[in-house]
Amino acid sequence: MSAGLSALVNNPDLTLSPGDDQDTLVLSMGPQHPSTHGVLRVMLRLDGEMVLSAEPEIGFLHTGIEKQAENLFWQQAITVVDRADYLAPLSNSLCYVLAAEHLLGIDGQIPPRARVLRVMFTELTRIASHLVWLGTHCLDLGAQSIFFYAFEMRERILSIMEFVTGARMHQSWFRIGGLGIDVPKGFLERMDDFIDRFPERLADMRAIVEKNVIIVDRLVGVGKISQQEAIDWGLTGPPLRATGIAYDVRRAHPYCDYETYDFDVPTQTAGDSYARFVVRLDEMSQAWRIIKQTRDRFPGGPVVIDDRKIVPPPKTEIQHSMEALIHHFKLVSSGFNVPEGHIYQAVESPRGEMGMYVTSAGGNKPWRVRWRPTSFYHTQALKRLGPGNLIADLVAIIGSMDPVFGDVDR
């Protein structure tokens, strides 16, 4: 038994004592509870069904990704970095790649095609991640059919991902210097099909859930947080925007030319679970708008920079050029060095501001990759959001914060 758990269980104030005015019960919710969206345990102190205090316990999915990244070459670390927030792997790798490119001083040289494709695919990731949230969150609330709508659409996105990168979830497609591989023939037809199809499906989904009395009754006024408290608890992304602050890293600190795209930052002012619900629904249509603009731009040209000290030469060249073969061998066997320095790079992941504080000591491996895990702060805020609600509402609050435990525990 962990020290935290035993402190709670052995506390006489917390154990069930019927007839007493201290009639409270300690309940360990999770880590296998399906509505905790992964492996979260919440230590609840209950008075009847009312939550008096909620203490989330995390770490069940801790895999030491930050330690692993320190022990891989700069280019190799992308694979482990991808695996933290497993619903938005491309947002993770985008953040890491941008930080490494900045340290290398090549952030101005990334070809336009790679920049546009990066935006297109991170926005696809945003939609896919929000669809998982929509399906599972509504499942928690007792609405079943929307899950199938959401996952049907997500499946289309994942098959585009698979078609382009070869992987449905952990694509590792963004590389330092550009992209791993150009899009195959037939990609644009598939994108056009998705772009045509999505607004109608989103409208269907909104028609099912947005004004649905079950959803509204379960979410309005539940898990309300004020603007000041949202800032004090370190919230970003949809939970912060639901309190009326249009803070979006894509606008506040643009990367990948986001300042040139035309999109709105959806906000709500109520700060409750329903406000977060509507913000995410609105974000999906904004992400679709950005995808449509990337489709209209879609420039030609290379997808990686032409620097053999960072990006391996194309396979065709390796077959007849000794120099290309040496470059390839050097990059695979010892990587490349990155100049000394440190940088904080943030991107707007589907969950909010995901940042990385990357330190380079001048070697061929990152010295330190510190994550700013969005879900970590959002899960911590359950300590504030949980008390005063029914257990059933706590489930709704966890869903509305949309934590991903790969991101929380890393």
Add this chain to the structure above:
Amino acid sequence: MPDAASPLGVRAPLSDVVAMLTQAAGESFIESAACDDMDEIALRPDGLLPVVTALREAGFNHLLDIGGTDHHPLSPRFEISYIFTAMPLGDQRDPHRLLNLKRMRLRVFPDDVEPVVPTMAELWPSADWPEREIFDLFGVHFAGHPDLRRLLNPDDWKGYPLRKDYPLRGLDRGFVPGGRGGAVPPVRES
């Protein structure tokens, strides 16, 4: 609270903020720098609380992140980095008012052997878990923290995994031929 004259909520230009923080840090000040991503100040832990209080009064109200770094074998060995944003309050539904929000980084260098940094959990409730995480992974203590326990690793874990002298595969967890605790198969002599 935001100022009518400054929509970003920062009353003074950033260089003035740095100058003010330098003054607040006093003896504990080490250096300041304007990095590509944001301005930063390096200081020793005893100056942290005055600096943070001054920073908060200057409008930097959002504690974005607390991170740790182990620079072993260099000295100072440990670095605790705090990243702040100046987040405006009130009706901020127009994203164009939130362009290029000011950020600030504090880098705190505690003692190499017994690293102790004052806690910020009193000022920001969001500092609770990141400080526990740094305690868990680096063994840096946060003086005054209300509940300094391991966060990600089990409570009986040995060592601090993100320290550079902690092996990748863990303490006593490396590969042993024949299995740990089992006998190593004898080498056959011909």
